[in-house]
Amino acid sequence: MIKGDFSRKKLTREFYTGELIQVAKSLLGKILVKQDEDRLFAGRIVEVEAYDGAVDEAAHTFIGRTPRNEIMFGTGGFLYVYFTYGMYFCCNVVTGLEGEGKAVLLRAVEPLTGIKSMAENRLKRTPVDPASLTKKEFRNLTSGPGKLCQAFDIKREHNGTDLLGNRIYITEGENVKAGDIVTSKRIGITKSVDLPWRFYIRNNPFVSK
DNA sequence: ATTCCGATTGCCT
DNA sequence: GGCAATCGGAATG
Numbered sequence: 367m368i369k370g371d372f373s374r375k376k377l378t379r380e381f382y383t384g385e386l387i388q389v390a391k392s393l394l395g396k397i398l399v400k401q402d403e404d405r406l407f408a409g410r411i412v413e414v415e416a417y418d419g420a421v422d423e424a425a426h427t428f429i430g431r432t433p434r435n436e437i438m439f440g441t442g443g444f445l446y447v448y449f450t451y452g453m454y455f456c457c458n459v460v461t462g463l464e465g466e467g468k469a470v471l472l473r474a475v476e477p478l479t480g481i482k483s484m485a486e487n488r489l490k491r492t493p494v495d496p497a498s499l500t501k502k503e504f505r506n507l508t509s510g511p512g513k514l515c516q517a518f519d520i521k522r523e524h525n526g527t528d529l530l531g532n533r534i535y536i537t538e539g540e541n542v543k544a545g546d547i548v549t550s551k552r553i554g555i556t557k558s559v560d561l562p563w564r565f566y567i568r569n570n571p572f573v574s575k
Numbered sequence: 576a577t578t579c580c581g582a583t584t585g586c587c588t
Numbered sequence: 589g590g591c592a593a594t595c596g597g598a599a600t601g
Contacts, residue, residue, distance in 0.1 A: 434598085
């Protein structure tokens with residue numbers, strides 16, 4: 367359905383510079399695309415979390431500007447990629463304006479294109495026959511922030527990527543009905559734990575946990 | 576220089 | 589459900 371479909375419109379700078387929570391919810395159902403030299407990856411965004419350095423102790427920007435969070439303090443529409451737990455990467459969509467320090471963590475996507483490559487990246491062996499994956503293995507390709515970055519091969523070098531460029535970008539997708547968006551507390555954090563800033567598509571099998 | 580610990584995952588009981 | 593893996597960023601000495 368999406369494979370080979372380049373007709374969908376890219377999200378604009380105006381979209382990304384909008385209000386954090388609005389952007390976070392609106393990202394659900396959109397298509398994350400990564401075009402490598404030899405491979406194309408695409409997945410439908412099904413789970414996100416919002417982070418806001420102005421009020422949110424869990425945000426990397428809460429402590430003020432550092433070399434690490436420089437991209438997150440920039441203007442909306444750039445990718446903030448960070449390394450965590452000594453072995454994983456997580457990627458965020460920066461939102462708002464220069465200096466605000468707001469971003470949306472991409473927590474899970476539903477694989478659409480490049481599934482064979484995603485499986486090879488996740489299982490760390492090659493070749494992999496996608497048809498041989500069990501339902502559980504298939505779900506496990508992109509059902510978490512570290513998993514989706516490994517599947518898409520998103521790493522340190524992609525920090526700061528302009529989402530209006532041609533390497534990594536997000537396009538329009540299928541509309542998600544408001545009633546299908548679930549709001550909850552965020553996962554895996556120890557500060558500002560009560561902010562209801564996790565959003566996901568109801569009953570989607572790729573949503574983490 | 577040293578210490579602490581994390582926006583995670585996978586394996587073990 | 590518990591916990592180890594693994595390392596870089598930030599704080600502290």
